Amino acid sequence: MAEFDGQPGREAPPACDVSAEQAQSDEVDLHQGLSSLAHVVADARSVEDLLSDVASFAVQAIPGVDGAGVTLVEFVSGSPRAHAWAATPGFVRDIEILQYNKLQEGPCITCMQTRRPAVSGSIGSDDRWPRLRGSVARMGVHSVLALPMLIGDKVIGAINSYAYERDVFAEHAVRVGEQFAAPAAVSIYNAQLLATARESTERMRRALESRTVIDQAIGIVRSRSGIAAEDAFERLTKISQAENVKLHVVAERLVDEAVRKAQLRQGSGPQNAADVDGRD
Structure with missing residues (x-):
């Protein structure tokens, strides 16, 4: 069973909602996303290019995603500060800017602080982010799945997936997302090490x-x-x-x-x- 922090007071869709055919299709999409990730790592892309690729692959690999962003952070006085990110499409970048540059709150920041996936089925009514929720809801975005990227005990960033519909991300999506986020974190971390060495x-x-x-x-x-x-x-x-x-x-x-x-x-x-x- 996938462990995640769901929206308080809102019941997530049941895990059994996913049919066998849908689960198999999601497995194929995940495999394709991971294969694409492996190829760009082998090509020794820059960190910035790799972040953009990972954001695109996340849309492909995680079921139900309409747009995704990838963020790298450094911790200042215990709080995460974004120093690089990529987003696809544009509305995700707008949400990321709100989280990091203006409000300093949101699902991405929360998941990195807790080191657990954060899920919201209706962000407009989510009390965890009172300043962010209205702005995101007005964009027509309702569901979010934020996945921390971990290297051992170290948080290096997060993958943030968004959907226009409500209650898109349940346990199945979290489980698939974690399977994608783990190797993505390793790939990005290795790309950072390679860039530093160069x-x-x-x-x-x-x-x-x-x-x-x-x-x-x-x-x-x-x-x-x-x-x-x-x-x-x-x-x-x-x-x-x-x-x-x-x-x-x-x-x-x-x-x-x-x-x-x-x-x-x-x-x-x-x-x-x-x-x-x-x-x-």
């Missing part, structure tokens, strides 16, 4: 390149002035501060100008070049 590698590459060109510039200044490496570095630093440009930019400029002068001496380069250190 950013770290790129920063390291840029740092190494900068260090190399700075060392080259120091060597050029030393060869021209006969000063120590520390003094050459200080000279480059002063130029950087005086011109308010980064040190590696000063170094690159000096190295490029040294190369042009060398080409000039060989008769194959530009005819005028000035050294960064002021020497002819």
